[in-house]
Amino acid sequence: MKRPTRIGLTGGIGSGKSTVGRMLVDLGAWLVDTDAISRALTAAGGAGIGPIRETFGPDFIDAAGALDRTRMRDLVFRDPDARRRLESLLHPLIGQETLRQASQALPGQPVVYDVPLLVESGRWRALVDRVLVVDCTPATQIERVVQRSGLAAVEVERIIAQQASREARLRAADAVIFNDGLDLDQLREEVRALWAGWGG
Template identity: 45%
Template sequence: MRVGLTGGIASGKSTVARMLVDLGAVLIDGDALAREVVQRGTPGLAAVIEEFGEGLLTPDGDLDRPALGQLVFNDDDARKRLEAIVHPLVFERYAALEAAAPEGGLVVHDIPLLAETGRAGDFDAVLVVDVPRELQVERMLCDRGMSADDAASRINAQATREQRLAIATHVIDNSGSLGALRERVEQVHAELLTAA
């Protein structure tokens, strides 16, 4: 069964992904693939530098992710140009990894921007990890050391909470305790296996 997993920044999506792996799911991580396709020496990095300039390279020749983040999270046009480069490369890797996964289980695609890409219909189920915006901001300030302006710009660059909830077949609330989250993930996992 192909499952899309998404959630806004600082929603706890990565925690949910780890729990699903613990329960036996195969995880294909969109964030990891997005980093992989722009590593040093890749055609993806070359395309990003061609589009945005060599100022986005570290002295070692890697992508300066914080500098790129500053650029694209404050400029919708720049973000769309970056997505036009990275998204097709990531989707290529998704397809290759999915083809290699064993049959009969859950293949969970961790896709931060699932609502934005309009690909929810590609999956048998869509899990949305949901928290209120205030909790996202609090986590970004406390856990990630971001400024309030950076937190707001990153949240505003993503789909709204309502847009994510609109594509959900299963909502996983992560505004409570870790134990409550684990219980909900186990429940959803069991439902998905039954449906598969």
């Protein structure tokens, strides 16, 4: 089986998607993390800060000059139009940086695009050869995110509700890693077996 050259990696919050991405890098892939790109664009001095300030006002920029994530998260949960406006500002910038980073892969090196909202975007399916979904139960998602971020469980449930359903992600998948009850070594073996099946 010929290994895909473009792999879309996705999963719900707390699924372990980013961990799987790092393991794929260890196996020879080039990783483009769109969530990290988004965070850089909205950090102090990031290219997204000026447009956000102009569109939403200075109250959405914190004292350090970065996006006030808590305030913005509360707004976009309440106001779908605000979410659309934020996405219209950031998505073109994310797209440009995604292409720039992907172009840095070595000739023939598989590129993994870590895209949290791959299914929601509606466009990524056509841009990659295969979609890999990292899956786990909602209860596991909530437990992991509460533990690592300190968010309240109800906040995590709100975030999950805003993302594509588990069923929609699984329908979009060409391959699934079920990351529930696995330790890191077991997860690494799952990733290695998948990579080998893809021609590794």
